[in-house]
Amino acid sequence: MTQEHLNQVAAAVNAVKAKGKINHFYLIACGGSKAFFGPAQYIFDMETEIPATIYSSNEFVHRMPKALGKDSVVLTCSHSGNTPETVKACELAREKGATTIAFSHLVDSPLWKAGEFDVHYNTKDEADDSNGRDAMLYAVVFGILNAIQPNEKYERAIKCVDNLPKLFAANKEKYAARAQEFGEKYKRATILYTMASGANYDVAYSFAICLMMEMQWINSSAIHSGEYFHGPFEITDYDVPFIIIKGLDECRPLDERAHAFCKKFSKEITLIDAEEFDMDGVCDDLKGYFCPLVAGVVLRDYADTLADHRGHPMSVRRYMWRMEY
């Protein structure tokens, strides 16, 4: 991580540390950026009694939860930094006196200006993955936790962040052949369900709504592994494809149960079992928290090969950025 990035993290963390009281963490973004906050919400939920809630930006703007105020910490994210709902949410939160931290790829973007503390991140294509989005978020999240309730666990977690580029590269390589196989096998799929729980649920959500619906125009939906048995499992049939993520956190038994049932009736299951991930350099008690980041990178490659086999580039849009909405 560059000194500039370290400084940005330190400024955000120190601002949170300086607060006398924190009543609520709000994690505010849209679509893929909203899903990006999923693992952070899980971590806060497991590590602190301070509530942490995710809202889609425009719901937050209109809803303005009653607890939002000067004791709140609001994290926002927009890749371009110009998602209007997210900029507005950040502005409103700041007006209410909340401490605002904005993550964006674009320095000096509208979101960058709206947030009191700004954190830049590199994209995956750029040279230095150690300043990537996941790394910057986890540095801030574990930095905040360590500031409000110091613990050597959080110090170890902050060190693990440095291993992310290596981890991503190793797992991309490990899953490359399986990604190819997936792309070829499902190139004619008209629907594809994803399933996960716990820290990984939003990886499944992001795959469904961004990678499939948005970027491939394939019908999709993320099913929570626990909810599966209370409705969705009735859709299971021999020809209905599911991607199932088995995570490494406390909720893994939910994924195991869903997989055990689903494989009895569907012949089209793609299993991503995180126990197979190369998690080198991540302490055992932190693997559950780092797992979704690796799962996200692996699944992106699955989508990329699918796009390749379908001749429908991931960059194609029919509405997004092409018209007013």
Added chain:
Amino acid sequence: MTQEHLNQVAAAVNAVKAKGKINHFYLIACGGSKAFFGPAQYIFDMETEIPATIYSSNEFVHRMPKALGKDSVVLTCSHSGNTPETVKACELAREKGATTIAFSHLVDSPLWKAGEFDVHYNTKDEADDSNGRDAMLYAVVFGILNAIQPNEKYERAIKCVDNLPKLFAANKEKYAARAQEFGEKYKRATILYTMASGANYDVAYSFAICLMMEMQWINSSAIHSGEYFHGPFEITDYDVPFIIIKGLDECRPLDERAHAFCKKFSKEITLIDAEEFDMDGVCDDLKGYFCPLVAGVVLRDYADTLADHRGHPMSVRRYMWRMEY
């Protein structure tokens, strides 16, 4: 509401009132029962600074959020009262010292025994809808709010609960012809998206995962009206069917925006505009909160007519209750 039901509500509300401090409301259930808590979460979020969070029961069981303890209030619900994950969640919460309130149709069910305070509700088919599930939940929710921060608004809300049976009957009649039309038009649909936000999001969720996937084996997914523009809208096409609920709460502008865009590119939109609902006997400032209950009743009829036209009764299951899972 019968005296027995009033007593159950009073016992639950008084137990919450007697707590010196409340740190968190947890709303714990599975599937349709989980969705049932959606509007309650919205109400708590808008009316009090005490956080309120919904978890699918088994996720709650394995996750056990750190803030759960003697200062917490845990509401659970299972129709049969024997959903194992929900019973377990209620037991664990009670062991942790939380005040537990269990909603169930079945008196003396395992959930009934697990919960410290129990609230019975009638099914819609039974004689007295004034003791129905929605009525009992809202009596408890507004009772709790009025106990912890007395307000004439909550007293009015409690009175509005008595109007629910009349309201449900009036709107069922009002939408009967449209339900028939829907059933006929979509009897051959292989996928059906639902869309809503705010207090109504979980009505869309319940329609998708229970009424469509579980009871009709039709592919479905609930799209949040705000999230629609950040991925899912790319799936929109002339022949892709959507049910869009326009609510009456603060988030209505999200639904309006989604509908305005969607109707440009899909010819298959079924609009449920709550502004058309007969909301007689509900005060203006409470309509947003009561709207999802009415929307739920109307949409149930839409699903029922669809089932009728498809010759696939809503009661049919291939896995649920038929095997171990």
